[in-house]
Amino acid sequence: MHELPQNLANGLMLGLMYGLIAIGYTMVYGIVQLINFAHGEIFMIGGFGALTAFAALPHGTSLWLALPVMILGGVIASVLTATAAERFAYRPLRGAPRLAPLITAIGLSIALQQVVWAFYPGAKKAITFPQFQGDTVDLGLFNLQRNDLFLLAAAPLCMLILASFVRFTRTGRAMQATAQDPDTAKLMGINTDRIIVIAFALGAAFAAIAAVAHGLRYGQVDFMMGFIAGLKAFTAAVLGGIGNIYGAMLGGLVLGIAESLATAYIQNVPGMHQLGGGAWANVWAFVLLIVVLLVRPQGLLGERVADRA
């Protein structure tokens, strides 16, 4: 019986998903200091985009062949939603008091849920998402669900691509400069409006890939799926140090593993037998956030605000 490795593996999978979504929160925050609370819905819309792409393929297309098309469909849906939100909801509020874009983001989040609920055929209930059939994969110490293999490959690949993009491309350097000092970035000739759009678009693309992973893992999508996933990913971004892309992934992993371990083991602690199990997972995730922020307000990899001045 390899109970601990199995719980760690479950946590790892959850964490990779949180981390992928968290990157979108952290990149946008890093550049415009906005918490895009509609990011959870951008993730959800990626799931529906992927599903729509799958439905458009000829009946009986193998999932292996369909997967790239589904990713593309999800990415297009998410990126269009995110860039439209930036252009029409957030950009007009740049320079307004910070509460204004925050309230807009919350309103947008609810509006996007309702639009999908009202207009996507069948979305008033959860809709079945295609899954790979077959046994779990036995890796000796633990098993992996076959559908999680996608996430296991996609998340590290996405991180690698993002890290290389930020570090080695001209646009990536412009993005770093904009995050550090937007006005001075303009003085260098950087079109910061374009950089902001790119940050939204990249975050949305990663959220869409996470949504495909989510659909494969749970076998369904629904219009509310962005709410808890978004909240967890936001927690991961803050935990890791908001603004830091590596922090987002680290925060996701810490959160996913902590959640998985808490769900499995808290009930064994004397006097806490009612507090274990899945029902309490969300509570432990937020308890972890509070504890980390008490000890390290800037998050795990974040810098103290004073350093940024």
Place this chain on the structure above:
Amino acid sequence: MTALLEVEDLRVAYGKIEAVKGISFTVEQGEVTTLIGTNGAGKTTTLRALSGLLRPTAGKILFEGSAIDTVPAHKIVALGLAHSPEGRHIFPRMTIEENLLLGAFLRRDQAGIAQDVERACTLFPILAERRKQAAGTLSGGEQQMLAMGRALMSRPKLLMLDEPSMGLSPLMMQKIMATIVELRASGTTILLVEQNAQAALSLSERAYVMTTGEITLSGTGAELLRDDTVRRAYLGED
């Protein structure tokens, strides 16, 4: 013959508060022009309007004869106007070399860029020594050199320096002023904003005094150095 930069009746406001109240001045090709004035006079606001970071509420800005007051900030560098902002504003978490390269962000001539990095390192040897170090670790004076070097990386026709001597030791300040003279000798036109009037006026061909958003006095650097009001207000004499 038109001036390199002509500013006519420029007005800039923060909300309802007007910080620059209709100023006019010119910067001639090849000269050092200085704007002096006490804290809060509107010097920084003026430079930020020239580089497009702020939009004027009225007035004209002509650079090489064409109006630039509606050109977005990120396109102004490309026209040949570089701005080294007050407080230096280097990118602290990037290396010195990366900072310099960002100054050449719009250029594509790799060979020319490499050559200009070397030139900046010759002008300011301290930058060469610390090339791969994070810019945030530099001292104030070194950061100022980096900010100037970075602004030069776009090969500007007009270099605007906002208080380059602020917070520097006298020795560092001398070094910065010497560099300005050196740059002018190599043909760079400079618009200098300074509170340190003595040093600035003595090396400028043309100078303007700003007081609460208006230009109250102008002349050659030497004339203003001899002016009684300037001596009293800015050179601490009585």
